Amino acid sequence: SSANGTKSPTTLPLNNSFLNLDQGDPTVFESFWRELNDECTVVIKGSDLLSYLSDTGNVCWFLLPELRDAVKRLHNVVGNAVTEKKHIVVGTGSTQLFQAALFALSSPDSPHPMNVVAAAPYYSEYKDEVEVVLSRLYKWSGDANVFDKDEAYIEVVTSPNNPDGTLRGPVVKSRAEGKLVYDFAYYWPQYTPITHKADHDIMLFTFSKCTGHAGSRIGWAIVKDIEVAEKMTRYIQMSSIGVSKESQTRVAKIMQVICDNYQNFGYAESKLFFQHSKRLMVKRWKKLNEAIKQSDVFTVAKSQRAYCHFTKELSETYPAFAWLKCKEGIEDCESYFRKLKIITRGGERFGADAKYARLSMLCKDEVFDEFLTRLSNIKWVSN
Amino acid sequence: SSANGTKSPTTLPLNNSFLNLDQGDPTVFESFWRELNDECTVVIKGSDLLSYLSDTGNVCWFLLPELRDAVKRLHNVVGNAVTEKKHIVVGTGSTQLFQAALFALSSPDSPHPMNVVAAAPYYSEYKDEVEVVLSRLYKWSGDANVFDKDEAYIEVVTSPNNPDGTLRGPVVKSRAEGKLVYDFAYYWPQYTPITHKADHDIMLFTFSKCTGHAGSRIGWAIVKDIEVAEKMTRYIQMSSIGVSKESQTRVAKIMQVICDNYQNFGYAESKLFFQHSKRLMVKRWKKLNEAIKQSDVFTVAKSQRAYCHFTKELSETYPAFAWLKCKEGIEDCESYFRKLKIITRGGERFGADAKYARLSMLCKDEVFDEFLTRLSNIKWVSN
Numbered sequence: 001s002s003a004n005g006t007k008s009p010t011t012l013p014l015n016n017s018f019l020n021l022d023q024g025d026p027t028v029f030e031s032f033w034r035e036l037n038d039e040c041t042v043v044i045k046g047s048d049l050l051s052y053l054s055d056t057g058n059v060c061w062f063l064l065p066e067l068r069d070a071v072k073r074l075h076n077v078v079g080n081a082v083t084e085k086k087h088i089v090v091g092t093g094s095t096q097l098f099q100a101a102l103f104a105l106s107s108p109d110s111p112h113p114m115n116v117v118a119a120a121p122y123y124s125e126y127k128d129e130v131e132v133v134l135s136r137l138y139k140w141s142g143d144a145n146v147f148d149k150d151e152a153y154i155e156v157v158t159s160p161n162n163p164d165g166t167l168r169g170p171v172v173k174s175r176a177e178g179k180l181v182y183d184f185a186y187y188w189p190q191y192t193p194i195t196h197k198a199d200h201d202i203m204l205f206t207f208s209k210c211t212g213h214a215g216s217r218i219g220w221a222i223v224k225d226i227e228v229a230e231k232m233t234r235y236i237q238m239s240s241i242g243v244s245k246e247s248q249t250r251v252a253k254i255m256q257v258i259c260d261n262y263q264n265f266g267y268a269e270s271k272l273f274f275q276h277s278k279r280l281m282v283k284r285w286k287k288l289n290e291a292i293k294q295s296d297v298f299t300v301a302k303s304q305r306a307y308c309h310f311t312k313e314l315s316e317t318y319p320a321f322a323w324l325k326c327k328e329g330i331e332d333c334e335s336y337f338r339k340l341k342i343i344t345r346g347g348e349r350f351g352a353d354a355k356y357a358r359l360s361m362l363c364k365d366e367v368f369d370e371f372l373t374r375l376s377n378i379k380w381v382s383n
Numbered sequence: 384s385s386a387n388g389t390k391s392p393t394t395l396p397l398n399n400s401f402l403n404l405d406q407g408d409p410t411v412f413e414s415f416w417r418e419l420n421d422e423c424t425v426v427i428k429g430s431d432l433l434s435y436l437s438d439t440g441n442v443c444w445f446l447l448p449e450l451r452d453a454v455k456r457l458h459n460v461v462g463n464a465v466t467e468k469k470h471i472v473v474g475t476g477s478t479q480l481f482q483a484a485l486f487a488l489s490s491p492d493s494p495h496p497m498n499v500v501a502a503a504p505y506y507s508e509y510k511d512e513v514e515v516v517l518s519r520l521y522k523w524s525g526d527a528n529v530f531d532k533d534e535a536y537i538e539v540v541t542s543p544n545n546p547d548g549t550l551r552g553p554v555v556k557s558r559a560e561g562k563l564v565y566d567f568a569y570y571w572p573q574y575t576p577i578t579h580k581a582d583h584d585i586m587l588f589t590f591s592k593c594t595g596h597a598g599s600r601i602g603w604a605i606v607k608d609i610e611v612a613e614k615m616t617r618y619i620q621m622s623s624i625g626v627s628k629e630s631q632t633r634v635a636k637i638m639q640v641i642c643d644n645y646q647n648f649g650y651a652e653s654k655l656f657f658q659h660s661k662r663l664m665v666k667r668w669k670k671l672n673e674a675i676k677q678s679d680v681f682t683v684a685k686s687q688r689a690y691c692h693f694t695k696e697l698s699e700t701y702p703a704f705a706w707l708k709c710k711e712g713i714e715d716c717e718s719y720f721r722k723l724k725i726i727t728r729g730g731e732r733f734g735a736d737a738k739y740a741r742l743s744m745l746c747k748d749e750v751f752d753e754f755l756t757r758l759s760n761i762k763w764v765s766n
Contacts, residue, residue: 025435033430040429047416049598092623132621136517215432215628238515240475244627245598
């Protein structure tokens with residue numbers, strides 16, 4: 001049963017089936033949104049949202065003005081990014097915007113393809129997204145920690161990092177021309193203290209990890225330079241002629257509800273999304289840390305502590321993924337979990353060792369509880 | 384004022400402003416959908432559609448089953464494509480699916496990049512979509528009519544064709560291995576007689592031109608081979624991790640309403656979408672043909688006539704664009720129209736002569752009427 005006492009429709013008993021903790025499908029927040037179902041409801045009529053165009057006076061001509069305003073308002077409420085004097089570009093998830101950024105920052109006239117690097121362990125999909133159609137504009141050049149070519153590069157700075165939740169800055173030491181793309185998918189108060197208002201040239205955000213509405217496929221970039229914003233818009237035009245207006249409308253509505261609830265002081269704390277979702281993450285991490293300690297098979301990276309300007313308190317990080325390392329004697333963490341019928345993503349996919357695996361902390365309650373049960377039975381399995 | 388007598392909110396008087404007939408923004412159908420606003424309404428609650436996943440048992444794991452079923456039902460009602468024993472892949476517009484098809488049909492192990500060709504005049508965006516990130520998998524090789532390399536190729540067959548509305552088949556004569564992608568964006572009864580149930584390996588459709596819901600960014604591919612469907616799905620995963628579920632839900636709903644209205648015989652003909660929209664197209668083409676004849680400056684390609692298995696009558700084509708050719712003495716059709724403050728897309732963009740230009744026939748009523756007024760004043764302008 002889920003947090004609010006209603007039962008989710010689970011067709012199979014979980015205790016003998018595979019648990020999928022591979023993807024970071026953020027269904028953990030579902031019960032919160034169910035409580036706010038009515039406030040968040042959007043109604044779309046037959047003749048609404050027909051046109052390709054949204055705002056022809058704006059750089060990103062397919063961005064609905066209501067979403068642009070909601071994005072700025074949300075960042076203002078949370079205090080995690082500067083939006084003043086910047087351009088907002090909407091994308092079909094931040095995945096599309098990542099590729100739009102590579103396109104915008106590289107050039108067909110360059111003598112080499114642009115090197116794209118990220119410090120290991122890095123998000124497992126960057127490599128494939130960079131390489132999927134074998135572009136001559138850019139190429140994947142691996143771990144930023146060891147990049148030392150005298151060629152132009154883009155460093156992707158993921159903070160908090162996927163898979164390990166660490167707070168990060170750029171690491172490349174090359175004297176060549178470098179550009180930075182900040183992937184802030186997880187820079188929200190439930191996962192990390194909000195240490196500062198980020199203010200960089202290109203910052204990517206996704207609604208999927210912010211609220212759990214992954215099915216909407218809405219991401220946005222906050223971009224300083226208008227020419228970069230124009231090129232990113234051009235890429236999205238070539239790639240999909242814009243972004244779903246239904247999703248844009250709905251995401252704008254949900255952002256407005258989040259902000260309204262923060263700005264109406266009389267509201268119950270149970271209606272404050274980031275407080276509620278942080279409590280969920282704190283609870284899960286507490287349980288996981290206990291189970292890991294008991295099992296004596298894994299270690300997990302120490303969480304970081306900092307002052308959070310949003311919650312006005314010292315806070316730990318509560319990453320969206322657990323990045324576990326097997327202790328001596330187990331060489332392949334993913335395979336180890338597979339014996340427990342737990343599907344994880346192995347360390348090598350992240351440019352790290354097979355001793356590591358990444359596990360989603362955002363699954364449904366019943367899946368998480370069953371995961372803990374299996375962890376607590378581990379000694380029995382390994383003997 | 385629009386077709387149903389209500390006034391659209393036009394902020395500027397049209398008679399001195401630029402008319403944008405460049406894009407094919409399909410707002411002509413808006414008044415029809417306004418009449419069906421209540422039937423087509425979708426309501427999306429706060430906790431709906433959270434997950435990335437839709438149907439993990441299906442090749443296209445992000446396709447909502449309700450959309451898959453609605454797509455099959457719509458093709459069954461219209462009779463324009465075979466869906467039995469085929470796979471449906473949903474995309475963010477058919478633009479994303481076109482690129483997914485190129486990815487699926489080409490290989491990194493091939494000695495040459497795959498040649499992508501289309502018979503001129505071809506859709507102006509194919510070239511840029513193929514070339515945008517300078518892939519080493521495929522390249523744009525221009526007019527299919529003159530392609531004679533002994534190298535593997537993909538021919539895009541657009542029927543009815545954009546820009547000129549002609550009904551087409553493949554034209555390449557090369558003995559090299561060729562693959563076909565059918566772009567059926569306009570293979571709907573308001574634009575063309577439905578001459579047969581199309582049954583090809585890869586067929587692309589878009590909701591934008593079918594009903595005018597371009598803002599939803601929903602396209603679908605009907606694919607015979609499961610491995611091709613898998614590779615297309617993989618491309619969309621890398622490109623945007625799926626497709627907006629809000630749009631998928633809404634498009635499924637509108638398709639269901641269209642089909643319901645056809646299958647309930649008691650319904651008024653004014654509720655039958657394709658009958659209604661065909662009447663709009665017939666009316667516009669009649670007016671345009673008269674204005675062109677009067678102006679004595681342009682010619683327009685002769686429309687084709689065939690038996691339509693959907694309307695059960697002989698029918699002409701009523702293309703979504705007018706493809707106009709200037710008569711002797713005018714070398715640049717786009718510039719000619721610009722003097723009339725009419726924005727068109729010049730022939731060279733389509734691999735054709737500058738004497739041609741493409742004009743959208745899908746604009747709002749007030750824009751179309753003003754366009755006709757300017758055409759009728761042409762002699763005054765050209766003297």
